[in-house]
Amino acid sequence: MSDKPNKKDEQLEQFRVEDEGKKLTTNQGLKVAEDEFSLKAGERGPTLMEDFHFREKMTHFDHERIPERIVHARGFAAHGEFQVYESMRKYTKAKFLHDPAVKTPVFVRFSTVAGSKGSAETVRDARGFATKFYTEEGNYDLVGNNIPVFFIQDAMKFPDLIHAVKPEPHNEMPQAASAHDTFWDFVANNQESAHMVMWTMSDRAIPRSFRMMEGFGVHTFRFVNEEGEAFFVKFHWKPVLGTHSLVWDEAQKISGKDPDFHRRDLWEAIENGDYPEYELGVQIVEEKDEFSFDFDILDPTKIWPEEDIPVKIIGKMTLNRNVDNVFAETEQVAFHPGHVVPGIDFTNDPLLQGRLFSYTDTQLIRLGGPNFHELPINRPVCPFHNNQRDGYGRQTINKGQVSYHKNSLAGNTPAPASEAEGGYVHYQEKIDGRKIRARSESFKDHFSQATLFWNSMSEPEKQHLIEAFSFELGKVESKSVQRQVVEMFANVSLDLAKGFAEAIGVEAPKGGGSSVTKSSPALSQENTIKKVDTRKVGVIIDDGFNGQDVMAVLDRLKQEGAKPEIVSDRLGKKTGSDGSELEVDHTFLTGESVLFDALYLVGGNNVDRSFIKDALYFLHEAYDHFKPIGATHQGLTWVKEAGMENSAGVVTAEQNIETFTTQFLEAIAAHRHWARQVK
Ligand code: HDD
Numbered sequence: 001m002s003d004k005p006n007k008k009d010e011q012l013e014q015f016r017v018e019d020e021g022k023k024l025t026t027n028q029g030l031k032v033a034e035d036e037f038s039l040k041a042g043e044r045g046p047t048l049m050e051d052f053h054f055r056e057k058m059t060h061f062d063h064e065r066i067p068e069r070i071v072h073a074r075g076f077a078a079h080g081e082f083q084v085y086e087s088m089r090k091y092t093k094a095k096f097l098h099d100p101a102v103k104t105p106v107f108v109r110f111s112t113v114a115g116s117k118g119s120a121e122t123v124r125d126a127r128g129f130a131t132k133f134y135t136e137e138g139n140y141d142l143v144g145n146n147i148p149v150f151f152i153q154d155a156m157k158f159p160d161l162i163h164a165v166k167p168e169p170h171n172e173m174p175q176a177a178s179a180h181d182t183f184w185d186f187v188a189n190n191q192e193s194a195h196m197v198m199w200t201m202s203d204r205a206i207p208r209s210f211r212m213m214e215g216f217g218v219h220t221f222r223f224v225n226e227e228g229e230a231f232f233v234k235f236h237w238k239p240v241l242g243t244h245s246l247v248w249d250e251a252q253k254i255s256g257k258d259p260d261f262h263r264r265d266l267w268e269a270i271e272n273g274d275y276p277e278y279e280l281g282v283q284i285v286e287e288k289d290e291f292s293f294d295f296d297i298l299d300p301t302k303i304w305p306e307e308d309i310p311v312k313i314i315g316k317m318t319l320n321r322n323v324d325n326v327f328a329e330t331e332q333v334a335f336h337p338g339h340v341v342p343g344i345d346f347t348n349d350p351l352l353q354g355r356l357f358s359y360t361d362t363q364l365i366r367l368g369g370p371n372f373h374e375l376p377i378n379r380p381v382c383p384f385h386n387n388q389r390d391g392y393g394r395q396t397i398n399k400g401q402v403s404y405h406k407n408s409l410a411g412n413t414p415a416p417a418s419e420a421e422g423g424y425v426h427y428q429e430k431i432d433g434r435k436i437r438a439r440s441e442s443f444k445d446h447f448s449q450a451t452l453f454w455n456s457m458s459e460p461e462k463q464h465l466i467e468a469f470s471f472e473l474g475k476v477e478s479k480s481v482q483r484q485v486v487e488m489f490a491n492v493s494l495d496l497a498k499g500f501a502e503a504i505g506v507e508a509p510k511g512g513g514s515s516v517t518k519s520s521p522a523l524s525q526e527n528t529i530k531k532v533d534t535r536k537v538g539v540i541i542d543d544g545f546n547g548q549d550v551m552a553v554l555d556r557l558k559q560e561g562a563k564p565e566i567v568s569d570r571l572g573k574k575t576g577s578d579g580s581e582l583e584v585d586h587t588f589l590t591g592e593s594v595l596f597d598a599l600y601l602v603g604g605n606n607v608d609r610s611f612i613k614d615a616l617y618f619l620h621e622a623y624d625h626f627k628p629i630g631a632t633h634q635g636l637t638w639v640k641e642a643g644m645e646n647s648a649g650v651v652t653a654e655q656n657i658e659t660f661t662t663q664f665l666e667a668i669a670a671h672r673h674w675a676r677q678v679k
Contacts, residue, residue: 005379006081008105008134009321015376016324026056046234066331068117069364071162072128073110074176076210076263078270082106082280083134088314091231091284092223094343096135097314098403105134106317107377109263110210113145114165115176119257121178121262124205124468126196129215129237131337132315134381137422143340143359143515143565147204148216150300153443155354161186179475183275188484192443192448194492195301202453203245207466208597208671210267211276211534212244219337222345223284224427232290232297232347234304234502236281236311241670242529244671250465250625253594261595267290267322272563273663274534276319281311295449296442300351302483305674306522320480329377334363342419345427368392384413387474448516450492455519458526459676466496470503482506486570530669534560537630537668538596538622540567540615546578546606546633548659553632554602556580556661562668566598567618568677569611577605587612593621598668603634616642626676628667632660650674 023031039051047054050261061308069075080105086118090095096104111128112121118359126148132139138216151161155649177382178200199205207213215237223231232651246254269276283304285297295302323329337352337358346352363372387403417423418658457465471490473482483506490497490512498508521527537573538558541550557564565585568574573581586589588611593599599622601615616638622629623644631639632653639645645652649667653660667673 001505005105006105008107011379011381012202012324012376015328016048020585026053027060032538033119046670048674060597061475066368069097069111070362071113072109072111072130073117074115074119074121074281075109075128076266077107077109077323077333078266078276078319079110079323080106080275082315082317084280084315086314086546087226088223088282089213091225091233091282092343094135094140094223095137095225095342096133096140097343106319106382107333108130108317109330109335112176115177120259122206122251122254123609124178124248124251124472125176125258126200127207127210128211129213130238131215132333132335132339135341136382137341137380137382138246138382139339140341140344140394141335141336141337142215142217143337143355144215144217144235144237146207146213146215147196147199148214148218148236148303148353149199149449150218151195151196151350152190153192153299153301153439154350154426155352155358156350157190158351158354159259162417171483174475177475179393179472179529181476181478184476184485185478185481188488189320190479191488192301194488195453197452198465199314203247203464204427204456205468206248206251207262207626208244208246209241209269210262211266211269212241214238214243215278219300219349220347221352222286222347222427223282224343224345229431230287230345230427232285232287234283237278237317238281238311238313239277240316240529241531241533242279243525244528245525247625247672248464248471250594251582252482252563253592257592257594257622263364266319268316269534270319278317279313280317281313282595283309283311286308291397295445296440297355298347298349299443301443303520303523305452305518305520307520310501311522312365320471323405326622328375328581332375332376334367334372334375336360336363340424342422348429348431357603364517371395373385387414392536429550429645444612447491447514451514452518452520453523454493454496455517455520456523457476458524458674461524461526461601462496466499466503469496469500471477472506476504481633487512494521531561532557532665532669535562535668537562537564537598538567538591538593538618539564539582539600539602540618540635541574541582541602542604543574543609544580544601545574547580549632550576550602551580552657553661553664554628557600557665560665562598562665565591565596569614574604588618593618593627594625596622596627596629597671598622598630598664600664601629601631601635605634607616607634612638623650623676626672626674628670628673630660630664630667632657647673648675650676 020640024035025031038047038054040047063310083103084097086101109130112123112125114125115123129146130143132141163176165180167175168182169559187197217235217645220232220234236258284406290591336391371391372391387405389403405411419425473485476482481505486501486509490509501508554564566582567586570587571584573580628649630651636652644650651664651667
C-alpha cells in the first residue's frame with residue numbers, strides 16, 4: 001500500500017467504512033439483538049411481516065447484482081499515480097502533462113473482452129487497459145486495449161462483432177473464446193478484421209501478466225496547445241518489465257488451475273511492493289502530414305509503425321495500491337473515451353465517434369441511472385457544478401433555488417468558463433461534406449498491415465500464429481467458414497494460410513500472397529525488455545537438500561528480484577543437510593508448473609518414487625512450455641535421465657554453484673527458450 005495518500009485517496013477515505021469490531025445494525029442504524037432467526041409466530045410458526053430486520057436483509061441481498069459489462073465484464077483494477085517526465089506544453093494544454101512535479105492519481109482496470117464476469121483470465125483475447133486520470137481539470141479516461149488496432153472501422157458494426165464473438169445464442173457456448181463458427185464467419189465476411197485477428201492470434205492475446213503487456217489508445221486523438229495548434233497523437237503504455245506471454249497449452253491449463261491468475265498476479269505484486277510500472281509514450285503527427293502516409297491515420301485498423309513515427313516516452317504510471325472493495329471500485333468504475341480535459345480532443349475516426357455515444361449509454365443500465373458520476377470511484381477530484389438534478393441515487397445536495405442557465409437569481413451561475421479560465425473548447429476543425437453512409441476509399445486496404453505484422457514476427461512467433469489459427473479454426477464446424485478464412489488470410493501470407501489450412505484439413509489456397517515486404521521490429525516480442533524481476537521460480541526440494549548450495553542460490557535469486565517458492569510433497573518445513581530449513585509454499589497438489597515462470601530442481605537425499613513422479617511431471621511440463629529450468633544435486637540426475645541437459649534454457653551445475661546461478665538468472669530473464677525441441 002502506498003504510504004502517501006493523494007487527492008483521490010483522501011476523497012475515497014471519506015467513504016471507506018470499517019465494520020470490524022462494531023455492533024451490528026440495520027441500515028437505519030438500529031442495533032439488532034439477533035441475526036440468525038426470523039421473527040415467528042411461535043417457535044415452529046410462520047415468519048411475521050413485521051420482521052423489518054429480515055425484510056431489509058433479504059431485500060438488499062435480492063438486489064445485490066447489477067448487469068455485468070456487455071464487453072470487458074471480467075476485469076481487475078488498481079490505484080496508482082502518473083507523472084510526466086517533461087512538459088508537453090508545446091503540444092497540449094492538458095495541465096497534467098505539463099509539470100513533472102505533479103503526481104496525478106489514476107485508477108486502471110484491466111480486462112478480457114469476450115468472457116463473462118466469472119470467466120477464466122488466461123483465455124485468448126484482447127485485454128482492456130483503461131486508465132482514469134483524476135486531474136485537476138476533471139477526469140481524463142484513456143480507454144485502450146493491449147492491441148493497437150481494432151476489428152472494425154465503424155462503430156455501427158460493434159454490436160455485430162460482439163454478437164459474433166460472444167457465446168452462440170442457441171446454446172451459449174463457448175465461454176470466453178473466439179474459437180467458434182460465428183466469430184470466424186464474422187471475420188471472413190468483414191475483412192477489415194484481418195489486421196486485428198493477426199494480433200489476437202499472436203502471443204499478445206495470452207499475456208503472462210497485466211504487468212507485462214502494452215496498452216494502446218488505439219484511435220488517433222488530438223493534442224491541442226495553448227496557441228490553438230493541433231497535432232494528431234496516438235497513446236502507448238510500455239510496461240517497464242517488457243511484453244511477455246504465456247504459451248497456449250499453458251494458458252489453457254492455468255484457466256483450470258487458477259482462473260484468477262492475472263488478478264492474483266497483479267494483487268500480489270502490489271501487496272509485495274513490486275509496483276507495476278508503465279511508461280506513457282506518444283506518437284505525434286503534425287496536421288500538415290495528415291495525408292503523408294500510405295494508410296489513413298484515422299483508420300483504427302492501422303498502426304503507425306514505430307520505426308516511421310517514433311514513440312516519444314513522456315511519463316510513467318505506477319500502480320501502488322490495491323482496491324479495498326472490488327464491487328465499489330472495480331465494478332462501479334465507469335470509463336468513457338469522451339471524458340477528456342482541455343488539450344485533448346477527438347478525431348473523425350468513425351469507431352471513436354461511435355464510442356463517444358456508447359459508454360455513457362451503457363453506464364445508465366449498468367449503474368442504474370444518471371448519477372453514476374457521484375459514485376466515489378468516479379468522482380473527479382476537482383469541484384463539479386452544473387444544473388443537472390435528481391435521478392436515482394442522487395447524493396449531492398445542491399442548495400438554492402436555481403437549477404437552470406441562464407439566470408439572474410443566482411447571478412447567472414454556475415457560469416461557463418472562458419477558454420482562458422479552463423473552459424473546454426472543441427477544436428475547430430473545418431468539415432465540409434455530404435451526409436453519407438459509406439466507408440472512405442482510404443480505409444479499404446485491409447491486408448497490408450496484417451502482412452506487416454506477419455513479416456515482423458520471429459520464427460517462433462510465426463509458428464504460434466499458425467498454431468493459434470489451427471486451434472481456433474479446428475474448433476469451427478462449418479467447412480465453408482474454414483475455407484473462407486483460409487482464402488482470406490492467403491491475402492496476408494501464403495505461408496500462414498497454407499500452414500493452418502493443412503492443420504484443419506482444408507485445401508491450400510490457390511491464389512493470394514502479398515507483395516508487402518516491410519516489417520516493424522517493434523512489433524516482435526523477441527525485441528522486448530527482458531528482466532528477472534518478479535519472476536516466480538518453483539523450487540522442487542525435499543529433506544536432505546544441500547543447504548549451503550541451495551541457500552546461496554535462493555539468496556541470489558531473491559537479490560536479483562526473482563521470487564522463489566518452495567514446492568514439495570507436503571506443507572511444513574524441509575530440512576537441509578546442514579540443518580537449514582525451508583518453509584514449503586505449495587505441495588504438488590496445490591502448485592503446478594504452469595503457475596511458475598521457471599523451475600529449480602533440487603530434490604533431497606531420500607526422495608521416494610511418488611515424489612520423483614511429481615517432480616518429473618513438473619519438469620516435463622515446464623520443458624514443453626519452453627521455461628527456464630535450473631537443476632542441481634538430485635535435480636541434475638532427473639534432467640539427465642530425461643535427456644534435457646543440453647537443451648536451450650536448461651542450466652545445470654556439476655560443480656560451481658555461482659556460475660550456475662548466474663546462468664540460471666540469464667535463462668530466467670530470457671523468459672522462454674524457443675530453440676528447445678519438444679520431444
Ligand atoms: Fe469499448 C468497455 C476498450 C471499441 C463500447 N471498451 C470497454 C472497456 C475497454 C474498452 C478497455 C472496459 C472499460 C472498463 O474497464 O470498465 N472499446 C475499447 C477499445 C475499443 C473499443 C480499445 C476500440 C478501439 N467499445 C468499442 C466500440 C464500442 C464500445 C466501437 C461501441 C460503439 N466498450 C463499449 C461499451 C463498454 C466498453 C459497451 C462496456 C462496459 C463499458 O463500456 O463501460 O460501452
